[in-house]
Amino acid sequence: MKSMEAEQMENRQTNWEKLSISNDFLFGKVMQNPELCKELLQRILPDLEIDHIEYPELQKSIKPDIDAHSIRLDVYVKDEKEVVYDIEMQVSDTKELPKRSRYYQGMMDLKLIDKGQYYDELNQSYVIFICPFDVFGKGRYIYTFENICKEDNRISMGDGTV
Numbered sequence: 001m002k003s004m005e006a007e008q009m010e011n012r013q014t015n016w017e018k019l020s021i022s023n024d025f026l027f028g029k030v031m032q033n034p035e036l037c038k039e040l041l042q043r044i045l046p047d048l049e050i051d052h053i054e055y056p057e058l059q060k061s062i063k064p065d066i067d068a069h070s071i072r073l074d075v076y077v078k079d080e081k082e083v084v085y086d087i088e089m090q091v092s093d094t095k096e097l098p099k100r101s102r103y104y105q106g107m108m109d110l111k112l113i114d115k116g117q118y119y120d121e122l123n124q125s126y127v128i129f130i131c132p133f134d135v136f137g138k139g140r141y142i143y144t145f146e147n148i149c150k151e152d153n154r155i156s157m158g159d160g161t162v
Contacts, residue, residue: 022132027089031075041077041085044128044142051080073104083124084108090131097135101127101145105161124160 019026031037034053041050054077075087086104090097104127112123129135136143147157 020132021130022089022091024089027074031077031087034077037075037077037087038079040087041079041128044130045126048083054078054080069103073108076108078123081124083126084112085126085128087128088130090129093131093133093135097129097131101129122160124162126162 021027021030038050038053073086074089077085086108108125109122113121144162146162147159149155
């Protein structure tokens with residue numbers, strides 16, 4: 001007969017084994033490892049060649065001013081080319097993801113250049129939402145958006161946002 005303590009330990013181990021990357025704690029732990037973070041980015045963005053992640057930063061807060069809506073980025077990293085990535089785990093479909101993505105992109109830009117700097121000094125940036133659901137219901141597992149001309153999709157805005 002198992003002791004109560006042994007049974008509790010077994011249950012805890014089973015619970016940990018059932019966790020997925022969508023668990024906030026596990027996601028944070030995985031993203032703290034620069035090599036694992038780089039591997040995830042390479043799988044999501046296979047066309048990019050990332051040599052290394054310079055510094056992972058978990059739960060980065062951006063507060064523009066006292067009255068504005070602040071954000072807390074799940075994982076904010078920069079690669080050796082100064083490209084910045086915000087990686088978000090979104091487990092519930094609030095139907096606000098497109099506007100949330102836009103807001104996060106703008107808030108990140110606020111922190112990328114200082115007064116007196118030129119706009120062309122803005123880093124290329126990616127906002128990545130990892131979701132266990134299909135946001136647009138089109139059966140795709142990856143949706144990539146860039147600013148493209150509506151009248152001629154061969155023309156890109158070239159603003160460095162994805």
